[in-house]
Amino acid sequence: MMEMPVELMDRRLAEISQHVEAVIAAIPRLPQEGTRAEGLIERDFGGYSVPQAILFFALFIMVGIAAEWLYRSAMWRPKLWLATFPIQRIADRLIGILATFGYGFGAWIAFLVGSHAVFLALPLPPLMRQFLLGYLIVASCVRGAMILLDCLLVPSGDETPLAKFRVTPISPEAARFWRNRLALAVGWFLFGWVTVHLLALLEFSLDARRAIAYALGLGLLAIAIEVIWKRPKPAAGSASSRRIRPRALQWLWTFYAVVLWGLWIAGMMPLLWFLLVATILPMAISISRRATAHVMRPPESSPVETSSFSVATACAERSIQAGLILSAILIIAWAWDVDLIAMTSGETMTMRLIRGALNAVLVLLAADFLWHIVGTVIDVKLDENKPPPHASDEEIGRSARLRTLLPILRNILLVTFIIVAVLMALSALGLEIGPLIAGAGVLGVAVGFGAQTVVKDIISGMFYLFDDAFRVGDYIQSGSHKGTVESFSLRSVRLRHQRGPIYTVPFGELGAVENMSRDWVIDKSVINVTYDTDLEQVRKIIKDIGRQLKENPEFAPKIIDTLKMQGVQEFGDYAIQIRMKLTTKPGEQFVIRRRAFAMIKMAFEEKGIRFATPTVQVAEGKHSVAAAAQQSLSIERAAADPA
Structure with a gap:
């Protein structure tokens, strides 16, 4: 019979309470179990004491460090080559980064060989050997993490030759901070994990080991809180430096870290891992995007790069993002005890739903990857098809056509990718998309009519x-x-x-x-001159002005057929109308016409040619004119007389 939600919650709370009470009850027994563990150490360490075991461990570490130093001394030529390696292309930076990681990996291998060779050469008692091997593995992992962080962050500073191969775009101060804190967190976690597992060899009870693990977890909590409150601020002027980071947000993150530690103590590991993944995954995706853009940026010595690197950047960014999401899914599946291999053949309702959800996620990731590749290719084509400053008309037309069609093609492809991805995801979830497609067709017809x-x-x-x-x-x-x-x-x-x-x-x-x-524009205009104008002289003036416009370097590229006089348009009531024609590139006729009119006016004034304007002449008899003049004088005298 299926449990009700209230009953399930009550049972879960009872389990948490029982778990916490068992751990608390084990704390008073720790001294007794520690005394028993001392007896086991004296009996099974073969006469060696704990300080002697610590000296052996220090010897292993020192030999490993010495082996790493010898490796670095012998590899001074590759390091010098890396320091002087020029970056003229993006490929050069990628080669340098890979070489840096290879150099660091060699140093880590030297540390492993040196430390483990001495360990294998010494005849040690079995129990002591297990303890030393466990902590030696911790030291090796911590050293590997430090070397990896050195290659990623290059915390030595911008003045060092290897700073040009820094993967993450942060300041040297921030690089040193994160390198030290991350290495400390990795070391403390592995130390606690190995210690708790080795305590089982000393016959510590499960509850006692849990109590010790939770106590060691306080160290991780302290590291997290210290990072929250002391993390370096972004560089001034960067986009992230303008974000508001109030103190309340720091308190909120501190409370969140305490809640995670509390979930660990309560034994709610599935929820703990889910919250950790939900917190770390967006940060990891954001960091990977910035790192990819930083690594794939064009070098200063070669600002123009081929489009293949833009596509490669999109491929790398989306591949890393997909890898992070799949890793998060695997971690959650491990935390929730989901057997992915058995799930492929399981036929229960839960297994089918989980399998369908995973298939849907894979389909969406593949669609997202393909869309960003296609979108990047279209964006690159748009950037490449910008016409140069002195492009021909054919080049400008081709560029304009591509800048018109490519954005529409991108929108159509986006809609297509979304529809296909959603249908495939629904199919992966076990839904029959045949009726859905048929229903969508009927709905499409209805929507089409409406x-x-x-x-x-x-x-x-x-x-x-x-x-x-x-x-x-x-x-x-x-x-x-x-x-x-x-x-x-x-x-x-x-x-x-x-x-x-x-x-x-x-x-x-x-x-x-x-x-x-398109192509060309014919601009026609008309000017009016008086009837006594010499038309041949006007024709020569206009022809000369057309020649001057054609020789002008500002107007010459824009003129197809220069200014010409076409002849007399018609004889008007008060003027002779002369028609002119000018052929230019589209949109350029207005400026050229204004300049031509200004030049015509100046030339006409120099030659004494007058523009015709409408006038009105009044012609009457002499007596009428004299009477009108006499009447005007009478009106003026009356207005001047104050009486």
Whole structure:
């Protein structure tokens, strides 16, 4: 019969209470068990005392350190090569980092060989041998952790030659802090773990060993609290340095560390490991991303890198992230006593759910990996297809077309990846996606009828893009909407008007599109001159101005066919209308036309040519004019007389 939640919780609390009481009851028995352990040591250490065992251990460590020193002395040439190795490419930095890790690994192997060789050479009693081997393994792991942290963090400072191979982007002070604290935490944890297991050889009871383990756990708690309160601040000016870290947050982390220690004492190991993984995993992912970006950054001597390294950066970042997530899953499975191998053949409901959840996680990780690779390739193509400053019209057009189509392709691929990943994840969970797909098809038809306008917009946009009707950067006009194309979505286009406003126009409402940014523009204008003007002289002046514009280095690249006079447009009521024509690149006609008008005015003034303006002439008899003048004088006199 299945237990009710209240009954399950009550039973679990009773188990925790019983566990804690057993540990507390074992504390008074520790002196008695310690006395019994001393007797076992005197009997089974073969006449050796504990201080002598400590001297043997110190001898092993000293020999290991001496062997490591000899290795480093003999390998001075590779170290000098690393110090002088130039970084001209990203590949050079990767080679240097791998060589640094190889050099450190060799030093660790030298320490292992030196320390363990002496241990194996000495004839020691079995019990003493087990104790010394356990603590020697602890020392070897701590030394390996220190060497690994030295390779990752390079805590010796930025002035050292190997600082250029630092993997994590932190300051030397922060590197020294984290190197010391992490090595101390690893050493203390391994020391406590080995000590508790070796105490079983001295016939300590399980509860007594747990009490000693919890007491040693206070050391880990102290290290964690010291890190929380004394961790170095980020470098000034960095993004993380601008984050607010109030004291309340430090107290919150301290309380969290105490809660984890309390869960350990209570024996709630599954919850403890789950909280640890949930805390450490986001930090590890964030650190791995920053480290990957730091390692894969372009060298100063070679700022231009091929796109393959951008794709390689995305591959490395997502591979590390996937590895961290899978490692977290394995740790949680181990903490919860989940047999992943047996789960593959288990047919119970729980096993099927867990197996489906793991398969779904793998599918989502694979989809995330593929999407970031594809997205990175598209982003690299967008960056590579920016036209150079003096690009030809064909290059500019090709670049604009790619900058128009690639973002839309990226959005379509994103939606496709999401739909396929969700369907595959649901299938991995054991759900039948066939009816779901069929239902989605029916729902799609219903939505299509209800959202015909949206469907019309999307399909119209596809045809506009296939026809290459406009691109990003083109100036277009459609009905009452006009402006420069800034961006697209699946159903609309954003137009920036020359005065600043933005129009978001659905593709279905565009209709006929007038593109004013393709190939060339013919600008026609008309000027009015008086009837007594020498038209041949005007033609020569305009021709000369066209020649000057063509020779101007500012306007020459923008002019396709320079300014010309086309002849007399018509004879007006008060002027002769002369028509001119200018062919330029799209959008450049306005500036050139303004300069041409200014030059024409100056040239006409020098030659005495007058622009025609409308005038009104009044012609009447002499008596009428005299009467009007007399009437005007009378009005002025009346206004001047104050009476």
